[in-house]
Amino acid sequence: MLIGEMLTKIMKEEMTIKELATMYSVTTQTIQRKIKKLGYEWDNKKSIYKYTGKSPQPLDVDFSTLFRKTPTISKDLSHLKGKNKKKGIGRSSTSDVVDVLLAGTKPPSKRVYQGFYFDKDVLSIINSVPKNYKSELINEALRKVFKEKGLLK
Template identity: 60%
Template sequence: MLVKEILNKIMLKEMTIKELAALYNVSDRTIQSKIKKLGYEWNSKKSIYNYVGEDPEPVDVDFNTLFGQTSKMLAEQKQTNSEIAASASTSTSKVDAIDLLLQSPKDRSKRVYRGFYFDDDVLSIIDRVPKSYKSELVNEALRKVFKEKGLLD
């Protein structure tokens, strides 16, 4: 992914520094320092990254190139897994919406907040998913069960 795409996702709150750090198997601090070394500064009041560097803005730089070979391979493997899951959804495999959500995000629809209590075993699975995808996972899991029971089309 390009630097401009990463920064836009962070500013639009589609991705967090923590999720990006997990993708590259590094710390939050490492991600922040890599972005800073590119010449960007975080403006906490506006929640945006401002370019303060002297060179031309590195928006078309591939973010993978900022990390060592191991991190690059991990990120590419995760990206490849997402692509495999996406292509598998078009074929007649057993990959369903829940599998896809566990590997890649989905467009959000209008939502209504409700609070529920979860058992520890169920919560441990939900907690494996990045924060921004938990609602999608729960919705898809419930949708799948409701369809199997004939309650949804």
């Protein structure tokens, strides 16, 4: 994910520092330290990152290049083409909604809470997704299956 993209998502509250830390398997302090090292400082009053470093800003730098490990889930969806206007999700012929949700691009919507037991293999996939996307992933996966079975239109 590009730095500019990441900072915008943080400022719009579409992503948290904690989710980034989980994605890169580091602590929240490490994420904050990396952002600061890039020349950005958090302005509490305006809730934005201000660039205080030397010009030019590193907005087009891939944030994952600052870590030794690759992220658990790739959040760079620049390879997806087109948009589903109804849901606001980028898609290509090889990616469906479940693939996009696994990549963590759609903010969660309001849901009714319901608890279920999951098998360990299924739960490991669900837990690999940031917490804000888990319900959306499960809903879209079930919706896809239910449509294939003719239970939903």
